[in-house]
Amino acid sequence: MRIGDIPLLKHRFYEVGKAAFPDMVAGLLNQYHRENNPLRLVFFGMPEDNEIYRSQCICLKSMVDTYFKEKVPLVSYVAQPPCAGGLIMEVHELAGQVDEMKYLTLMDVPYIVVKGEKYKWLFLGGMQGDILHQGFREQADTIFSIVGRVLKQEQMDIGDIVRQWNYIEGITDYDANGHQHYQDFNDARSAFYEQAAWEKGYPAATGIGAWRGGIVVDIDILKTKAGTMYVAGIDNPLQIAAHAYSQDVLLGETQNHFRTTPKFERAKVVRNENQGLVYISGTAAIRGEQSLEGMDVIGQTLATLENIEYLVSMENLKRAGVTSVGNMALNGLRVYIKPGQDWKAVRKAVESRYPALQVSYLFTDICRRELLVEIEGLATF
Numbered sequence: 001m002r003i004g005d006i007p008l009l010k011h012r013f014y015e016v017g018k019a020a021f022p023d024m025v026a027g028l029l030n031q032y033h034r035e036n037n038p039l040r041l042v043f044f045g046m047p048e049d050n051e052i053y054r055s056q057c058i059c060l061k062s063m064v065d066t067y068f069k070e071k072v073p074l075v076s077y078v079a080q081p082p083c084a085g086g087l088i089m090e091v092h093e094l095a096g097q098v099d100e101m102k103y104l105t106l107m108d109v110p111y112i113v114v115k116g117e118k119y120k121w122l123f124l125g126g127m128q129g130d131i132l133h134q135g136f137r138e139q140a141d142t143i144f145s146i147v148g149r150v151l152k153q154e155q156m157d158i159g160d161i162v163r164q165w166n167y168i169e170g171i172t173d174y175d176a177n178g179h180q181h182y183q184d185f186n187d188a189r190s191a192f193y194e195q196a197a198w199e200k201g202y203p204a205a206t207g208i209g210a211w212r213g214g215i216v217v218d219i220d221i222l223k224t225k226a227g228t229m230y231v232a233g234i235d236n237p238l239q240i241a242a243h244a245y246s247q248d249v250l251l252g253e254t255q256n257h258f259r260t261t262p263k264f265e266r267a268k269v270v271r272n273e274n275q276g277l278v279y280i281s282g283t284a285a286i287r288g289e290q291s292l293e294g295m296d297v298i299g300q301t302l303a304t305l306e307n308i309e310y311l312v313s314m315e316n317l318k319r320a321g322v323t324s325v326g327n328m329a330l331n332g333l334r335v336y337i338k339p340g341q342d343w344k345a346v347r348k349a350v351e352s353r354y355p356a357l358q359v360s361y362l363f364t365d366i367c368r369r370e371l372l373v374e375i376e377g378l379a380t381f
Contacts, residue, residue: 006119006229006270007096008277009220010036011332011378013358017086021045021056022063024087029067036093037101038073039112040125040218044088044362046081046211050131053079053212057126071103074110074125078167079212080336083343083361090334090360094121106153109146113154118228122154122221131214136168136181139215140188147219148192156223159196162231162268163220163279164205171209171365182207182367183259185215190260201233202243205264206282206376208336209365220279222270229272233265234320236311240288241265262367267311269322271381276322278379282336283307284371297341297372301349304375312379326381332358333377339363341372 016027024045043060047053057077064075073091082088100115114121127146129139151158166189171182185207193202203219210216224231235241243261268279285292285300285307292303310316312328335350337343343361350359366374 006116006121006224006272007037007094007098007114008275008380009331009378010093010095011358012091012093013332013360014089014091015082015084015086015360017084019086021087022059025060025063028087028089029063032089032091036095037098037114038068038091038093039123040074040076040092042076042078042090042092042125042218044078044080044082044090044360045086047079050212050214053077054131071101072110074112074123074218076126076216076218077213078216079169079210080167080208080362080364081211083337083347083363088360088362090332092123106150107146109150111150118225120154120156120223122150122156122160124150124217124219124221127217127219128214131169131212134214135175135184136215137179137184137188140185141191143215143217144188144192147217151221156221157196158193159198159200160221160223161203161219162222162270164203164264165218166205166207167210167213167216168207169210169212169214171207171367172369186262187260189263193263200231201265201268202263203265204233204268204279204281205262206374207262207264207367208282208374209367211364229270230276230322231270232268232320232322234267234269234278234311234317234322236266236307236316237319238307238310239266239286269317269320271322275326276381278312278317278328278381280308280312280377280379282374282376283311284366284368284374286371291368291370293370295372297337298345298349300372301335301346301375304373305350305353308375308377328379328381330354330357331378331380333360333375335359335361336364336366336374336376337361338366338372346373
């Protein structure tokens with residue numbers, strides 16, 4: 001399917017049982033049969049410490065290079081253990097004919113550019129600072145500096161970012177100065193984003209915990225020819241926009257005693273007259289800006305799915321100015337579950353609603369300690 005002359009994104013999921021790390025990677029790559037144009041491989045596993053994490057990153061990239069030989073997709077490694085054990089690989093692809101696709105690097109940072117008459121996509125993956133020697137604000141500043149240099153090289157704008165994944169080690173932890181890791185990241189993101197007007201709304205985004213790896217960031221960036229596509233942020237009336245949160249729900253000390261808000265929309269839509277896609281941000285059991293405390297993990301799962309279902313409903317999309325929406329279909333979900341929760345019960349609740357949908361289930365911390373589950377995804381219509 002295509003949006004005008006823009007190929008649509010597709011996410012595919014693969015999983016293997018626990019084994020030696022190279023054997024798990026080989027098993028995943030051998031499952032993969034290229035149908036479209038692969039852009040990014042996101043691996044989810046559980047290294048014991050950051051030294052092992054770094055060595056496994058090297059192993060991953062070497063094996064992916066060998067497997068693809070040329071036109072190698074971006075590689076990200078996220079330290080989130082699959083609930084069923086083993087290793088998960090999520091493949092991001094562009095489906096349909098691609099006019100021009102380039103595999104580029106800038107200062108050893110790989111990225112992919114896809115061009116057509118009416119669009120330019122830019123994909124970044126696995127961006128990190130120094131995970132062993134930098135603080136979390138420094139790591140975030142380093143990553144955004146890299147993003148800025150690539151955007152300048154490609155003559156694209158910060159405001160063209162449409163989707164961002166932010167994996168943050170110990171997301172709710174604090175450093176010795178009382179700075180929360182997530183808040184340090186949000187402060188760095190806000191400082192970087194201040195350089196753009198964001199006329200089409202902030203990106204869709206996920207800010208989620210990881211057990212190792214410092215900060216890891218993946219980004220999709222899209223510039224379209226004026227008047228050819230509709231690109232916009234989507235609000236959810238059930239939830240206050242994250243970038244409008246009050247100071248009451250933000251935590252940790254900051255340098256200027258003001259905690260900046262998470263700069264993302266509940267979703268981001270890209271469409272033409274007949275079809276489109278919706279990036280669904282990381283979504284949890286929050287109404288207004290308050291967590292639905294007192295619910296067990298199943299209650300939070302159902303509340304989260306209700307938030308997502310209304311977010312991508314025809315009623316809400318039309319409210320946001322997206323008219324003539326066809327049949328909406330989820331392309332896949334990631335379900336993040338707090339450790340110690342009954343993930344099989346969560347899976348049962350999700351499958352009762354979406355029995356045929358590809359879903360990955362991962363154990364990790366979430367951006368608020370009281371939240372037990374978070375869900376994100378991609379939808380097409």
